[in-house]
Amino acid sequence: MNAPVSSFTSGALVETSAARISKAPAIGRLSLRARGDLAPFDAALGVGLPLSIGQRASVDGTEILRLGPDEWTLTTPVPRTAQIEAAFAEIYEAHPHSLVDISGREVTFEIEGAQAAELLTLGCPRDIETILPGQGRRTVFDGVTVVLWRDAEDRFRMDVWQSFAPHVLALLDTGCRELAAQSH
Amino acid sequence: MLLIHCPYCNETLPELEFTYAGQAHVVRPEQPSGQSDEQWEEFLFIRANVRGPHYERWRHFHGCGRFFNAVRDTVSDKFLTTYEADAPRPDLSSLTERQK
DSSP states (O other), X not given: OOOOGGGSOSEEEEEOSSOEEEEOOOOEEEEEEOOSXXXXXXXXXXXXXXXXXXXXXXXTTEEEEEEETTEEEEEEOHHHHHHHHHHHHHTTTTSOOEEEEOTTTEEEEEEESTTHHHHHTTTOOSOGGGSOTTEEEEXXXXXXXXXXXXXXXXXXXXXXXXXXXXXXXXXXXXXXXXHHHHTO | OOEEEETTTTEEEEGGGOEEEEESOXXXXXXXXXXXXXXXXXXXXOOOOOSSEEEEEEEOTTTTOOEEEEEEETXXXXXXXXXXXXXXOOOHHHHHHHHO
């Protein structure tokens, strides 16, 4: 359970006929908390912040997901994080907010394959089908808070805090092999 | 498993995403230093322990992270309603009417 972060190599970690789990390459992550008039933030980002929980927006490789009434998470190529932080620092005086770099906090697992959605039901009590392709949600996976991005019908990304990642991966690994064994 | 409607996400989700946070509408006194020991005891420890519809707080912990209020029947475990944290306390008779 105390496996160091470096124990995950980028690329495929588990692969069966049911699904394939891989670790996404390192990426910049920012957490934004803001309320009130959002127009200045939209201008600083170059795209409107998504207005309802679970909706996404994207611009120039930056993806924005609304997690709560006043909370968004941004994923972006690493060099872009400094630019976004600079743009938000400029409007800070007039529009106080919190923008925190959380790049080191999480790892992302990519889950894809015919039974990817079914695999997630092993640890996720909510109905996966209510997360439509192109949306995302913060939810729970076997007791661990995760952010789930659904990119396509059979393709997901799961952001997990580093310390929980070995536990989550172990369950995904077991699930992948179990589902593959059932279908034979 | 209970299904709970989060008024912020506007979705009905499994109980496992939520945490319970005690009785709702317990107001902290505006002048805490002016309170007597008995009044502090009342504020900190004395709760209604209702048998029937109970106004209580919940938090969508594994989700939007927000606290909100709910009315739950402690006998049947049915949620009568959930509402945003700063919304006024809903009238009980209109809620029980809706249940019928």
